[in-house]
Amino acid sequence: MSTVTGVHRGGATDTREARPRRRLVARPAAWLVWGVVVFFFLNLLGVVGSVLVSSFGQRWFDTWLPDGFTSKWYGEAWNEFALFDVIVVTLQVSLLVVALSLLVGVPAAYVLARRNFPGKRLAYLVFLLPILMPPITYGIPLATVLYKFGLAGHLSGVVLANLVPSVPFVILTMTPFIEQIDPRIESAARMCGAGLRSVFLRVLAPLLLPGMLASAILVLVRTVGMFELTFLTAGPDSQTLVVALYYSMSAAGIRAQQSVDAMAIIYTTMMLVLLVISLRYVNPTQLVARVKEDPDA
Known part of the structure; x- marks a missing residue:
């Protein structure tokens, strides 16, 4: 021993x-x-x-x-580049993209999470392509089509172009949130006489609110920073802040460099504020954790 x-x-x-x-x-x-x-x-x-x-x-x-x-360069940049109008356009484009992406992406994510149909994996792959591919690869043919129908150069064209990667992003984000909800909750609500609209608005919507908020904030940050698609489809009155910053830098030879730097700091500050807000409501590991907890994932 x-x-x-x-x-x-x-x-x-x-x-x-x-x-x-x-x-x-x-x-x-x-x-x-x-x-x-x-x-x-x-x-x-x-x-x-x-x-x-x-x-x-x-x-x-x-x-x-x-x-x-x-601090005079900030005042000159604000007036010279019409930053108030640019920021208003940026907010309009971003909010419209967020609203339409949720309106289309949440029902599509529900169908993909709850229904089994032939070609489901192919549908997932199609939705992932705009996220995996560089925006410039499909942005040029997309802008050509939008110009052909007279949509590009206006606010509507910028919104439609940004919807192409935003809707799949919402679907990819919302699918784990929907999959973790027990389908028996919906069945119980239908047995109590609730219709499809009532089930979605009164049962699913409160449960999906954290996922919808996370998707909305992430799409908002992505849209504000999206340069390629906005640059290809924007007109003089539909430029977002990132596109206006690019034009100010390309014409830096006839403008004071300090005013361009001031505009860059304004853009960086705006993105940092959005990032802080998104991190306040969205945990970067939230989606990965939800997928791991899902037994069917």
């Missing part, structure tokens, strides 16, 4: 002694990874910081800091 105990104790001692060695071996790799991450964020912070400083600088040439600081 003493021999066996000694062996076990020796084994435990060896195990305890081996663990610090593994940590010592893993430390250089860990330090290397953290070094790369810190280097990346320092470069990103330097780029954003230089644009921020330039947007407040009076004159900045061949020095570490500008000669002086002023």
Whole structure:
């Protein structure tokens, strides 16, 4: 017994002694990874910081800091680029895309989650294509069709173009939320005399509200940052903020660089606000966790 105990104790001692060695071996790799991450964020912070400083600088040439600081460039960018109208158009496009995407995507996600039909996997693949493919690949033929029918160049064309990736995104997001709801709840409501509309509005809608809110916020952020499709279909009166920023940068030679930097900071601030709001209501691991919890996934 003493021999066996000694062996076990020796084994435990060896195990305890081996663990610090593994940590010592893993430390250089860990330090290397953290070094790369810190280097990346320092470069990103330097780029954003230089644009921020330039947007407040009076004159900045061949020095570490500008000669002086002023906020006049924000006023000039607001007036020169008509940012109030651009932001209004951006909000109009984004809210319309969100509303129409939910109106089309939620029922489609319900059908895909509850019904089995021939070609269901093919339908999933078709819905995934606009998300997996770069927008420019289908944006050019889509814009050609919209221009042919006179829709491009207006607000309607921008909204229709942004619906192509947004509706599949809502379907992909909402399907796990619908699959986790027990179908017996709907059956019980129908047995009590509720129709399809009542079941959806009074039973499913309250249960799906977190998923609908998550989809709406994610689509909103995606639409505000969507450049390719909006650029290909927007007209002079239907430009969103990201497209207006591109035009201001392409014409930077005849404008003060500081006003362009001020516009870039306004756009970045708007995206950061949307990102903070989305992270307030949406957990980045929420969808993955829901899929793992679903026994049929």
